[in-house]
Amino acid sequence: MFFIFGHGFARLGAADRARDLAREASAWIDTEDPVHGFLFAAYQARLEQAIAGDPPETPLPAEIAVRLNQAERFVRFKIDRLREASKVLEPQERLSPFEGFVRQQSDPRGEEFASMRGMATSRRWPRRWPR
Numbered sequence: 001m002f003f004i005f006g007h008g009f010a011r012l013g014a015a016d017r018a019r020d021l022a023r024e025a026s027a028w029i030d031t032e033d034p035v036h037g038f039l040f041a042a043y044q045a046r047l048e049q050a051i052a053g054d055p056p057e058t059p060l061p062a063e064i065a066v067r068l069n070q071a072e073r074f075v076r077f078k079i080d081r082l083r084e085a086s087k088v089l090e091p092q093e094r095l096s097p098f099e100g101f102v103r104q105q106s107d108p109r110g111e112e113f114a115s116m117r118g119m120a121t122s123r124r125w126p127r128r129w130p131r
Contacts, residue, residue, distance in 0.1 A: 003043035007088045010050035035078045046088050056091040
């Protein structure tokens with residue numbers, strides 16, 4: 001809840017209040033846990049993007065995306081379940097974590113995205129993919 005309200009305050013221009021709520025959240029969240037640690041970093045990034053005035057659909061920073069893509073399958077499923085429900089984390093993307101998990105896909109968007117897991121930049125994409 002801290003980050004949800006913090007994101008709202010950030011969108012309204014109350015950066016100090018938003019950052020106070022993020023600091024408060026850090027006292028309650030075990031960032032050593034892979035799920036909680038990722039979600040903490042993702043919400044923190046969204047909060048900073050909101051403070052900076054970036055549009056909601058701005059992608060998460062590359063280092064966070066790489067961290068997500070390198071997550072173990074069940075950890076990824078747990079993260080994706082929250083991403084599926086959160087308009088803060090995923091304002092546009094529509095995920096299907098159950099389908100991906102049951103089909104043992106490594107990416108809930110489908111296998112065509114799986115080969116891009118762990119890539120930080122598009123420079124490493126094969127030439128057959130349009131940029």
